[in-house]
Amino acid sequence: MTxxxxxxxxxxxxxxxxxxxxxxxxxxxxxxxxxxxxxxNRIRDDRCRQFRIFIQKVDHFGFLNMDTYQQRxxxxxxxxxxxxxxxxxxxxxxxxxxxxxxxxFMWDIAPIFNAMVVFAEHRYYGTSLPYGNAxxxxxxxxxxxxxxxxxxxxxxxxxxIRGSIKGAEQSPVVVFGGSYGxxxxxxxxxxxxxVVVGAHAASAPILQMTTPCELFSRIVxxxxxLESSQCVDIVRSSWDAINRIGSNPTGLERLTNLFKLCxxxxxxxxxxxxxxxxxxxxAMVDYPYPTSFLADLPAFPARAFCANVTSSSLETxxxxxxxxxxxxxxxxxxxxxxxxTECFDTxxxxxxxxxxxxxxxxxxxxxxxxxxxDGVNDMFEKQSWDFQAFSDACYAQWKIRPRFEWPYIEFGGxxxxxxxxxxNIAFTNGNLDPWxxxxxxxxxxxxxxxxxxxxxAHHLDLRAxxxxxxxxxxxxxQQIVALIEKWIS
Amino acid sequence: MTxxxxxxxxxxxxxxxxxxxxxxxxxxxxxxxxxxxxxxNRIRDDRCRQFRIFIQKVDHFGFLNMDTYQQRxxxxxxxxxxxxxxxxxxxxxxxxxxxxxxxxFMWDIAPIFNAMVVFAEHRYYGTSLPYGNAxxxxxxxxxxxxxxxxxxxxxxxxxxIRGSIKGAEQSPVVVFGGSYGxxxxxxxxxxxxxVVVGAHAASAPILQMTTPCELFSRIVxxxxxLESSQCVDIVRSSWDAINRIGSNPTGLERLTNLFKLCxxxxxxxxxxxxxxxxxxxxAMVDYPYPTSFLADLPAFPARAFCANVTSSSLETxxxxxxxxxxxxxxxxxxxxxxxxTECFDTxxxxxxxxxxxxxxxxxxxxxxxxxxxDGVNDMFEKQSWDFQAFSDACYAQWKIRPRFEWPYIEFGGxxxxxxxxxxNIAFTNGNLDPWxxxxxxxxxxxxxxxxxxxxxAHHLDLRAxxxxxxxxxxxxxQQIVALIEKWIS
Numbered sequence: 001m002t003x004x005x006x007x008x009x010x011x012x013x014x015x016x017x018x019x020x021x022x023x024x025x026x027x028x029x030x031x032x033x034x035x036x037x038x039x040x041n042r043i044r045d046d047r048c049r050q051f052r053i054f055i056q057k058v059d060h061f062g063f064l065n066m067d068t069y070q071q072r073x074x075x076x077x078x079x080x081x082x083x084x085x086x087x088x089x090x091x092x093x094x095x096x097x098x099x100x101x102x103x104x105f106m107w108d109i110a111p112i113f114n115a116m117v118v119f120a121e122h123r124y125y126g127t128s129l130p131y132g133n134a135x136x137x138x139x140x141x142x143x144x145x146x147x148x149x150x151x152x153x154x155x156x157x158x159x160x161i162r163g164s165i166k167g168a169e170q171s172p173v174v175v176f177g178g179s180y181g182x183x184x185x186x187x188x189x190x191x192x193x194x195v196v197v198g199a200h201a202a203s204a205p206i207l208q209m210t211t212p213c214e215l216f217s218r219i220v221x222x223x224x225x226l227e228s229s230q231c232v233d234i235v236r237s238s239w240d241a242i243n244r245i246g247s248n249p250t251g252l253e254r255l256t257n258l259f260k261l262c263x264x265x266x267x268x269x270x271x272x273x274x275x276x277x278x279x280x281x282x283a284m285v286d287y288p289y290p291t292s293f294l295a296d297l298p299a300f301p302a303r304a305f306c307a308n309v310t311s312s313s314l315e316t317x318x319x320x321x322x323x324x325x326x327x328x329x330x331x332x333x334x335x336x337x338x339x340x341t342e343c344f345d346t347x348x349x350x351x352x353x354x355x356x357x358x359x360x361x362x363x364x365x366x367x368x369x370x371x372x373x374d375g376v377n378d379m380f381e382k383q384s385w386d387f388q389a390f391s392d393a394c395y396a397q398w399k400i401r402p403r404f405e406w407p408y409i410e411f412g413g414x415x416x417x418x419x420x421x422x423x424n425i426a427f428t429n430g431n432l433d434p435w436x437x438x439x440x441x442x443x444x445x446x447x448x449x450x451x452x453x454x455x456x457a458h459h460l461d462l463r464a465x466x467x468x469x470x471x472x473x474x475x476x477x478q479q480i481v482a483l484i485e486k487w488i489s
Numbered sequence: 490m491t492x493x494x495x496x497x498x499x500x501x502x503x504x505x506x507x508x509x510x511x512x513x514x515x516x517x518x519x520x521x522x523x524x525x526x527x528x529x530n531r532i533r534d535d536r537c538r539q540f541r542i543f544i545q546k547v548d549h550f551g552f553l554n555m556d557t558y559q560q561r562x563x564x565x566x567x568x569x570x571x572x573x574x575x576x577x578x579x580x581x582x583x584x585x586x587x588x589x590x591x592x593x594f595m596w597d598i599a600p601i602f603n604a605m606v607v608f609a610e611h612r613y614y615g616t617s618l619p620y621g622n623a624x625x626x627x628x629x630x631x632x633x634x635x636x637x638x639x640x641x642x643x644x645x646x647x648x649x650i651r652g653s654i655k656g657a658e659q660s661p662v663v664v665f666g667g668s669y670g671x672x673x674x675x676x677x678x679x680x681x682x683x684v685v686v687g688a689h690a691a692s693a694p695i696l697q698m699t700t701p702c703e704l705f706s707r708i709v710x711x712x713x714x715l716e717s718s719q720c721v722d723i724v725r726s727s728w729d730a731i732n733r734i735g736s737n738p739t740g741l742e743r744l745t746n747l748f749k750l751c752x753x754x755x756x757x758x759x760x761x762x763x764x765x766x767x768x769x770x771x772a773m774v775d776y777p778y779p780t781s782f783l784a785d786l787p788a789f790p791a792r793a794f795c796a797n798v799t800s801s802s803l804e805t806x807x808x809x810x811x812x813x814x815x816x817x818x819x820x821x822x823x824x825x826x827x828x829x830t831e832c833f834d835t836x837x838x839x840x841x842x843x844x845x846x847x848x849x850x851x852x853x854x855x856x857x858x859x860x861x862x863d864g865v866n867d868m869f870e871k872q873s874w875d876f877q878a879f880s881d882a883c884y885a886q887w888k889i890r891p892r893f894e895w896p897y898i899e900f901g902g903x904x905x906x907x908x909x910x911x912x913n914i915a916f917t918n919g920n921l922d923p924w925x926x927x928x929x930x931x932x933x934x935x936x937x938x939x940x941x942x943x944x945x946a947h948h949l950d951l952r953a954x955x956x957x958x959x960x961x962x963x964x965x966x967q968q969i970v971a972l973i974e975k976w977i978s
Contacts, residue, residue: 061550063635064888066890143553191680403546
């Protein structure tokens with residue numbers, strides 16, 4: 001299986017950049033919240049492939065553009081009884097079937113509630129493309145990619161479902177979502193409480209736009225430190241080692257060989273970006289059991305990474321080659337766990353799939369999530385956040401500029417007490433998840449419980465039950481079930 | 490004083506149509522919720538003319554259009570103390586100084602709360618024109634006239650005010666509004682509870698888009714019936730009398746003379762539309778004391794109208810001329826109370842001022858308010874509601890079509906229980922106000938009290954205190970004061 005294939009289908013975050021070459025001292029890349037990748041071991045669920053189509057207006061917030069598009073969704077009534085709830089997944093940045101297949105919690109509890117299960121695809125992702133393959137080709141076509149438009153899509157779709165399925169008119173709707181989907185779930189309840197009675201917002205970084213930029217890097221680092229502080233020290237020292245090797249006349253060739261890259265490196269930054277992505281990814285999918293999403297990963301991949309990195313004693317204290325070799329061994333956990341990959345493609349993560357493009361646009365408009373690192377409290381190179389450079393890059397690619405303040409104007413969050421008037425949203429966050437840096441981890445008001453999952457990585461609670469689940473996630477799921485009972489009563 | 494001047498400045502609703510000649514059997518006209526007119530007796534309030542400017546984005550819901558415009562607002566700190574509330578009027582379809590001058594309640598209670606008083610002008614009205622005088626000239630310029638954009642304007646403006654005035658950062662905001670402004674006040678609290686702690690939504694017909702179309706006509710009729718059932722009978726019979734006279738070869742000339750019109754009538758419908766407007770207007774401003782808004786009116790203008798109409802005994806039971814002469818005498822109450830008007834201009838209400846244009850556009854997009862009458866339970870001709878004809882007329886004028894469902898998708902109201910998750914909105918309605926047909930007059934949940942004002946016309950409660958105020962409006966205002974105390978605590 002090539003890295004290309006591995007990277008195409010899974011369920012994690014990475015740090016990709018598709019459009020600009022970066023200075024190593026400025027962080028202007030958007031991080032993707034999820035990339036939906038399939039591994040070859042993926043188990044397909046037929047319930048998630050029985051697609052339906054709903055005709056949506058392209059522009060809900062104006063009346064001049066009367067274009068429509070076909071929104072894709074799935075709807076399952078296997079467990080549903082008349083008048084019983086609708087469980088609605090607020091699709092985020094990817095194909096809806098993959099969210100459907102990877103949100104086992106909804107399927108696990110649907111029989112308890114005799115619930116209908118609906119997964120709605122987010123506009124501009126999957127096949128729900130307002131202007132087909134041209135959707136990203138022209139600023140006039142791309143302009144309708146916003147969270148607000150997506151939420152209005154969901155409100156219209158639910159109005160249609162409740163109006164067209166006998167017995168569903170009075171069915172209360174509970175919305176679920178993970179990551180950006182969790183943000184949408186929260187926002188949906190906040191803006192449309194007349195449509196949804198409650199929301200399970202898993203690993204939703206709704207404060208990421210205003211949170212200190214260094215937090216994400218610190219949580220990634222903490223995950224590895226939990227396994228081995230020596231591991232963290234090695235990673236931290238690896239950047240200089242890579243820089244020094246790369247600065248030699250044949251350094252890039254040397255690094256290409258050491259990392260078994262398929263194509264010769266053009267810059268050191270290319271390699272470092274690839275590694276940055278990997279560390280973030282490992283932290284996000286640091287699940288307590290083997291997963292087959294981003295390649296085939298062992299349980300606790302951070303542990304496996306650190307075991308590889310620290311397995312041999314240091315040859316010489318400052319031997320750059322030794323440090324780099326250790327990192328190479330670590331990367332095998334993530335990119336080559338099965339040992340079948342012959343070479344790695346640092347560019348593969350950056351291939352401009354529609355999903356990548358969509359999140360690039362969204363992080364250039366509404367969801368500017370500042371990132372930085374100090375190299376002291378984290379294991380990365382010192383990188384400051386440069387909004388202007390970020391904005392310039394957005395303009396170069398999309399002919400738009402971000403409005404960083406929009407999320408807190410529209411949804412609140414400049415101060416967390418802003419949320420006190422909202423209700424019936426369960427915010428779940430795991431301590432291993434770097435995106436918890438932007439999560440609502442404080443209970444602002446009793447009807448917005450912040451549920452913290454010790455030992456939880458990125459929206460572990462939304463995954464299907466697993467024997468290796470830690471007690472904290474079992475408790476969280478029980479809490480959610482009790483809350484849903486309350487919301488729908 | 491000419492009718493033109495009289496009609497330009499006041500605070501009532503009328504039934505104007507600016508763009509199509511209508512069949513008399515189909516009701517496809519938008520009704521205006523307010524027209525702001527000045528009488529010559531208007532008392533100007535300097536506090537309402539100290540304008541400020543805030544730079545707003547033209548498009549909040551997309552990122553491609555980066556144009557800005559200058560929004561006008563007033564801000565008064567005469568009574569304000571640091572940390573104390575901000576009273577914010579959500580401007581509706583007209584110049585903001587006139588709302589400021591005619592919302593005495595806010596000024597009356599500001600000293601009680603040591604409140605800052607802010608009036609924000611609605612985009613596309615007054616001088617807050619996104620594309621200057623060209624704002625209505627091109628569908629591309631007009632497309633940003635929506636309630637959603639206006640609410641986002643208000644959220645941005647308040648963020649600026651609270652961020653820039655020392656001591657205002659923690660000031661709770663209470664939003665006020667009457668008529669469409671009342672809808673905006675309610676919507677503002679519904680969609681932005683992180684910005685406003687509560688709303689006083691006066692005479693806000695938030696259900697008018699889904700309410701039975703005949704209700705408005707029935708309430709107008711009821712107001713006149715409260716004064717005299719004979720009066721109602723005469724008005725009801727006047728339509729046929731006008732039609733019969735109008736169908737004679739010299740009938741239009743005769744009607745022109747009878748009604749002392751400045752310009753010869755071209756159709757009978759022109760006259761009937763003018764009269765329809767007048768009846769709606771009289772019902773709306775049926776205040777218990779003389780007002781000087783839409784011309785100089787006596788207390789209880791419906792009573793005065795009916796007194797004139799019924800003052801003489803009927804000459805012959807079916808004398809069309811006699812009936813029409815009675816209506817003419819009635820119109821003098823409304824159009825010529827001071828006796829100085831030499832002739833009346835049926836076209837003056839239809840002059841396409843920017844305010845008229847704005848509401849025409851808004852009722853052609855979001856706020857389709859179906860109107861009809863049956864001629865039995867009301868005093869009007871039988872007119873059905875024809876959505877398709879209405880939509881076609883909208884397309885002919887604006888190159889857009891309405892989405893009648895949008896308000897209930899976006900704000901709820903398909904069923905009134907939709908509102909049960911919203912909070913801290915006081916809905917006030919008066920029994921004399923025809924717009925109460927679309928008001929929330931049932932308390933859905935304790936935090937959305939529906940306050941009914943017996944003897945109240947259109948947002949009487951928002952007006953300054955007056956010795957002739959009925960006890961019900963005094964009680965309503967006391968309730969609002971108590972609610973504000975609760976909301977801000």
